[in-house]
Amino acid sequence: MGEFELIRQYFLPLARVRGSHSLVLGPGDDCAVQRIPPGSDLVFSIDTLVEGVHFPPGYRPDFLGWRALAVAASDLAAMGATPSCFTLALTLPAAREPWLRDFAQGLGKAAESFGLVLAGGDTTRGPLALSIQVHGLVEQGAALCRSGARIGDLVVVSGTLGDAGAALDYLDAGNPTADEKFVLERYHHPRPRLKLGVALRGLATAAIDVSDGLLADLGHILEASAVGANIDRARVPVSPALARLKGESALDYALHCGDDYELCAALPEAGWAAAPPSLKAQLTVIGVIEAEPGLRVDGIAVSSGSGAEGFDHFRRAT
Ligand code: ADP
Ligand code: MG
Numbered sequence: 001m002g003e004f005e006l007i008r009q010y011f012l013p014l015a016r017v018r019g020s021h022s023l024v025l026g027p028g029d030d031c032a033v034q035r036i037p038p039g040s041d042l043v044f045s046i047d048t049l050v051e052g053v054h055f056p057p058g059y060r061p062d063f064l065g066w067r068a069l070a071v072a073a074s075d076l077a078a079m080g081a082t083p084s085c086f087t088l089a090l091t092l093p094a095a096r097e098p099w100l101r102d103f104a105q106g107l108g109k110a111a112e113s114f115g116l117v118l119a120g121g122d123t124t125r126g127p128l129a130l131s132i133q134v135h136g137l138v139e140q141g142a143a144l145c146r147s148g149a150r151i152g153d154l155v156v157v158s159g160t161l162g163d164a165g166a167a168l169d170y171l172d173a174g175n176p177t178a179d180e181k182f183v184l185e186r187y188h189h190p191r192p193r194l195k196l197g198v199a200l201r202g203l204a205t206a207a208i209d210v211s212d213g214l215l216a217d218l219g220h221i222l223e224a225s226a227v228g229a230n231i232d233r234a235r236v237p238v239s240p241a242l243a244r245l246k247g248e249s250a251l252d253y254a255l256h257c258g259d260d261y262e263l264c265a266a267l268p269e270a271g272w273a274a275a276p277p278s279l280k281a282q283l284t285v286i287g288v289i290e291a292e293p294g295l296r297v298d299g300i301a302v303s304s305g306s307g308a309e310g311f312d313h314f315r316r317a318t
Contacts, residue, residue: 001095003123010104011088014111014118022137023085023119032119034085034135043081043136043143047072051128056171061099063188064130065106070190071211072132073114074261077197078209080144081136083114088121089131114194142201149206149225149266155287156272158193158262160239161214165257166246179241190261197263199279204265212258215302219295221266230296231287255297 001009007027015026025033036042049068051057069086076083088107092100111118116134167187170180192209200207206225208217214236222229238250246253266289272280295302 001097003095006095006100007121007123010100011118011121014104014108015120017117021084021117023117027118027120032085032087034119037137039140040137041140041143043076043079043138044133045072045075045079046131046133047075048129048131060188061103062106065103065108066110066189067106068130068132069107069110069114069116069134070192070261072134073110073116073194074190074192074209074211076134076136077192077194077261078144078207078263079136079138080142080197080201080204080207081138082198083116083194084135084137085117085119086111086132086134087119089124089133090121091124091126091129093125093128114192138201144197144200144204144207144265146206146208146221146224148204149221149227149229149289150268151227151289151291153205153266153268153289154272154285155218155229155231155264155266155289156283156285157210157214157237157264158196158282158284159260160237160242160254161210161260161262162242162246162250162253162255162257163187163239164190164259164261165213165253166242166250167259168257179245182239182241183245187259190259192261193263193282196279196282200263200265200267203271203275203279204267207263207265210258210260210262210264213256214264215255215295215297216258218264219302221264222289222293222295225266225289226293228290228292228294228296229287230290230299233298235284235286237284237286 017023022034024035049055055064073083163183163186167183170176170184173180206221208221210217233251236254238254242250
């Protein structure tokens with residue numbers, strides 16, 4: 001199967017636009033064309049997944065397709081952007097049809113679920129790797145940045161943390177228990193908090209998605225905002241499944257592990273008090289922004305720069 005036949009059969013179906021859409025020209029030309037609606041900002045980001053680094057060798061292609069787009073879309077959620085389209089740069093060792101079919105199926109399900117249309121891409125031969133660039137739109141000036149947290153703001157997180165990190169312990173489990181299945185599902189099929197991100201627009205002063213671990217990612221907000229924070233360990237939300245699987249150490253997973261793709265945000269107390277119950281139900285207050293720089297858990301400083309707080313490619317590689 002040639003490159004163009006492969007694209008036509010497996011990827012063009014993900015390029016179909018329903019109704020009016022800002023994507024005015026999809027795959028097939030030298031570039032795609034997106035029309036930015038007046039009064040909007042284009043928000044875009046790229047993520048790369050490399051076999052053996054970001055996913056295990058031989059990883060299920062349908063899971064890979066979902067996960068790759070979810071990871072990329074999560075950055076749009078963190079900015080409060082409404083997803084519009086994406087490009088896919090795919091490097092494959094060979095054009096194996098069953099693999100491509102399953103990969104495109106996982107990717108297509110995710111695209112449909114997140115509201116992202118395939119705008120184009122690039123297909124090359126080499127060790128398995130993929131890069132996905134996602135585009136989203138926000139009202140001009142409304143993108144949620146890491147840099148706006150203010151002293152006295154509450155620190156909130158969505159959902160539960162640590163599940164996907166714990167799943168790494170069970171990736172090879174032959175006959176997983178119900179709890180193991182729950183955390184494995186969280187790893188294989190992350191659900192970026194796109195609607196929540198949009199709902200936090202105008203309410204949160206800063207936001208980030210938890211990809212590398214809560215302490216590490218909250219640390220990025222603190223650094224960008226030039227503030228500090230204190231977190232109540234007991235308030236960090238963990239799932240019942242994680243609590244049963246890991247007992248006392250469940251909270252360590254929640255604080256240090258990434259891959260959950262929940263959101264962490266800062267917002268003023270008054271905004272939180274006035275927030276709609278449906279929004280509050282998706283969030284847990286875990287701490288407060290303080291003037292003293294650095295991150296504390298129950299008042300005890302978390303050492304930064306040790307590499308213990310999150311994932312860092314180059315720190316671990318050297
Ligand atoms: P060029 O040589 O101009 O870069 P390509 O041969 O790389 O063009 O791509 C031809 C067309 O096919 C482009 O419109 C590109 O967006 C699209 N395309 C290539 N690979 C993919 C892919 N994996 N998914 C979607 N579209 C793709
Ligand atoms: Mg090309």
